[in-house]
Amino acid sequence: MAHIPERRSLSRRIKPYFTVFDGPLALILFLLFGAGLLTLSSAGHDFPGRLEGQMRNMLLSFIVMWVAANIPPQTLLRLAVPVYTFGVALLVAVALFGVIKKGARRWLHVGVDIQPSEIMKIATPLMLAWYFQTRASMLHWKSFLVAALLLAIPFGLIVRQPDLGTALLVGGAGFWVIFLAGLSWKALAALVAAGGASLPVIWSMLHDYQRERVMTLIDPTSDPLGKGFHIIQSVIAIGSGGVTGKGYMKGTQAYLEFIPERTTDFIFSVYSEEFGLVGNLVLLFFYLLLIGRSMMIAANAPNLFTRLLGGSIAMMFFIYAFVNMGMVSGILPVVGVPLPFMSYGGTALITLGLGSGILMSIQRHRKLVQT
Template sequence: MSLQRPPLWQIIKPHLTVFDGALSLIVFLILSVGIVTLYSAGMNFPGRVEDQLRNILVAFVVMWIAANVSPQLLLRLAVPVYTVGVTLLIAVALFGIIKKGSRRWLNIGMVVQPSEIMKIAMPLMLAWYFQKREGMLRWDAFVVAAILLLIPGFLIIRQPDLGTGLLVLAAGFYVIFFAGLPWKILAGLFVAGAASLPVVWSFMHDYQRQRVMMLIDPTSDPLGKGFHIIQSTIAIGSGGVTGKGWLMGTQTHLEFIPERTTDFIFSVYSEEFGLIGNIVLLVLYLLLIGRGLMITANAPTLFTRLLGGAITMIFFTYAFVNMGMVSGILPVVGVPLPFMSYGGTALVTLGLGAGILMSIQRHRKLVQS
């Protein structure tokens, strides 16, 4: 007597229910907008769209794997992942690969960029740290947390990689803040940071100082260091209310916009879809952040609340910094627009973050049931 096989849908369904419906839909919509924009931006770069579709597939696989990993396992992995990440950063400082004047990569049989690991490892480690000290937090706990944060932050910034360093520092700071950092300490840090700006300026590389000066007045070197930001703001402004239309961006197709498939893809989007398109995109990002905060608010443990909150705010930081720099209100740093910019590393990191949020939501439902 043969047993009847269950319908195909019943076999597939348990593997698909790991995805949070709302979060998956929002990510899918942003990715779709990104592919449409990349098609226009990358017309002179054959294979970019195909490569990005492959990157998206890899990111969704990583997202699915992360969604299946329980928060309890993430808690156990926090210290080993952080330790490995810091060890690799030290190895980069000692004998890393130098490209374009920066020592950011390491050959361990394959070329890797360890700083990318820290974008997730940092909030994981600090969330684990505060979970272990739940109910007995004192000022010294925040000092230790700051040390844990500053070690990888310093190693990344000195590579130099200011953009990634700021993202890692921001991810760790969000955990510390959500853990209950007193406002008095926060105000003191702000004052100390402002007072230390002259010292920070003296330690900055020449190209970093130039980026700050171009933020203040890009017209001081319109054909040199200020060219990129001037052309970017022209593209954004020329889009007007409704945009010039898909594939019709003159700044884009006359190749005035720099790095138009990666860091400056928002300029391409703004020129072709205008203010209305920008509003739609901003709403999508607000929905992404709102869904992440909703998952965070309903998380059952301190660890998952801190981790979920930090990952959600990483999405915010990516979007805010990227849109700010291409609009001329922030210095230019290497921060991609989340789920839109071309590139595999950042997309996989973001997919991992989204998968962790889905894991938090899924296992909360399992606990409740």
């Protein structure tokens, strides 16, 4: 009697595509998304449609996360070079004939305006991880010089736009790949010394508004009703929250519209005023869990490529949170970096969702290899 192959039900056939999410990481993201929506509903009380728009952004981020989680790391390895090359080509196109908005040439019009620098937040560490994977058995100091050049190209093009916030994120994510690949502490110390010695040159290359941001950071009271207004009001909001906060939707700084960009870059100020020190500690704990789980996935990854890529994404999460909280607290210059998974905006959420999906892909395929 001929053997009749068993026909699997539709649900069993599609189940593997919907079990790609890493449980602990998904739970942490759910908590951050929830905190973000809760805060945004208060911060955006006078922005009609802002909450609904963010829910759509989160849905799009979720779809991107799901797609990325279904892409095997081997496919990501093959895509590294073309994605990086395409991203750099778009940055060059922006430099040549990009759209200027608010004094910055950051956008490219292709029917709609796109910001190619966002691609490089993932494309740059992807390329660097590919580079070190292909040279894993023959790494020497020249390899790190080439890696530094691969990082310097998109970093320089983004700084030129100018977009210091995005350049910082791209540079930070790329640097961590180079560091985790085995950059020696001596070389790192030399880089720090060289950076310190070149500060006068860097200062002379900054745009006027960038210098003003640094001077405002040092003394925001020098122009309390102008350039220092944002930082002063943000710090007041954070401090007025006290230990337990003023209560949900009871933050006076937000409701009296003293906090600038309160649904985007400065949403942490609204959160701090309403939930206080206790709420801040809870939020910091969520971010520590996010970074810790991401680093755990990276540490247990099966090869150098996935370890470096996973580690750089984990550190990208850290840079996002650290820079945002630092700038709204008055300890870092304002550079336009959103609070990850909480600030309103579609582009940043898609990038973060893509990074989260890549981490889930790394974890999923590690388990498949083990089984």
